[in-house]
Amino acid sequence: MARSNYIRAEHGKDRVTNVEVAVRDGNSKVDRNARFLVTPVLYISILVGAVLVASTYKLRIDGIFACPADGYTPDRYLAYCAAARYGDYEHGAFWFGLEPSVLGIAARADAMFLGDSRTNFGFSTDSTARWFSAASARYYLLGFTYGENVSFTGELLRRSSLQARIYIIAVEFFERRETIPAKDVMQNPGSYFRYEVKRFWQRLHQTICGTVPAICRDRTAVYRSRQTGSYSLNLGRWTGGADNPPVFYDREIDQEKIKGYVASGREFLSRLPVSRDCIILTTIPTIRKNAYSYSPSVDTASAVANILGLSFVAPHVDVLRTYDGSHLDRPSAERWSDAFLRVAGPQMQECLGKPLA
Structure with missing residues (x-):
């Protein structure tokens, strides 16, 4: 023993x-x-x-690991992850200064694009980048998800000393409606901590899923450039837009929207440090009945521009498609933004050579 x-x-x-x-x-x-x-x-x-x-x-x-991590670069961060417990990050990033450089970069841009996510996807193209590179000018896309509008973005701009010489504004930007993430960051004292936590998780997400991609799943993710504000989309497993019909250019005239947009537009435009001939209004093609937030018809948007005495550029390009029934897919955005810049380019070039008012 x-x-x-x-x-x-x-x-x-x-x-x-x-x-x-x-x-x-x-x-x-x-x-x-x-x-x-x-x-x-x-x-x-x-x-x-x-x-x-x-x-x-x-x-x-339900969290950030539901989204792929292949969109991070030194210039890009995760703006949105389609997971129940993550969702929006970009609203808090701008409002709380969690991405310290972005609002300053936006304020120093020579050209500012204002609208919602349809605007950002519509101009997040090689055509846009090439045009401004050729013009030796900086641009910034200051659109946001959730159908964002002047109620939030206008307050952001109040904090900045804007240097833009030309503004391209989607008419629906003049909507005055409080979106869910805007209300959260602007009114909820606890939202700062939650967005800080979201920022922290991005570091782990990038490190872990960047090293072992199989750990993360394939929900839709939107990455955003710090330098230009442009979007980079990873649809993941999303296939919902495969059968969407082409965008439809209807002729509806919405008098109530015209009245509201004109009043809101006048108030906002009075604060911009540029002359009226350096403000161009537009609207991004979509399938209006499927759009996530209200999208005016071309005729409604044109009427707003006419009353405000502003240029309106919204080229009719055939057979444009969306990836989700609301936002232009990348090939369509390339074609549409190229057509827009061909029409608006001369006016934009002239404004870029002018000093601020």
């Missing part, structure tokens, strides 16, 4: 407990006191492991 060995733990001169480790016939045994100590440790270990597994599962289903 093998000899028993004793390990004694002592505190000062008083023995605290004995743990007998007996080795007999190749089996280890511990006494009752040892079991009393080991059982809680084992229980806690199992509990912690279960919590970690559950947390990881939730992150992959």
Whole structure:
């Protein structure tokens, strides 16, 4: 029979407990006191492991790990992840200055684009980048998801000393409606901490899923450029727009919208430090009945521009398609933005050479 060995733990001169480790016939045994100590440790270990597994599962289903991490670059951050417990980041990033450089970069742009996510997707193209590169000018797309409008973006711009010499504004930007993320960041004191946590998770997301992509899932993700505000889209598994019909240019005239947009537009435009001939209104083609937020018809938007005494450019390009029933897909956005810049380009060039008013 093998000899028993004793390990004694002592505190000062008083023995605290004995743990007998007996080795007999190749089996280890511990006494009752040892079991009393080991059982809680084992229980806690199992509990912690279960919590970690559950947390990881939730992150992959409802959190940031539900989205792919392939869009990060030194210039791009995650603006939106289509997961229930992540969703919007860009509103908080701008409002709380979590991406410290972006609002300053936007304020220093020579050309400013204002609207919602349809505007951003419509001009997040190589055509736009090439035009401004050729003009040796900087541009910034200051559109936001959730159908954002002047109620939020206008307040952002109040904080900045704008240097833009030309403004391209989607008419629906003049909507005055409080969106869910705008209300959250502007009115909820607890939202700052939550957006800080979202920013922290992006670092882990980029590191972990950038190293092992299989850890993350394939929900839709929108990445945003710090330098231009342009969007980069990863649709993931989304295929909902595959059967969408081409955009439709209807002729509806909405007098109530015209009245509201004109009043809102006059108030906002009075604060811009440029002459009226350096403000161009537009509207982005979409399938209006499917659009996530209200989109005016070309005739409604044109009427607003006419009353405000502003240029209106919205080229009719055939067979444009959306990826989701609302936003132009990338090939369509390339064609439409190229057509827009061909028409508006001469006016924009002239304004870029003018000093601020």
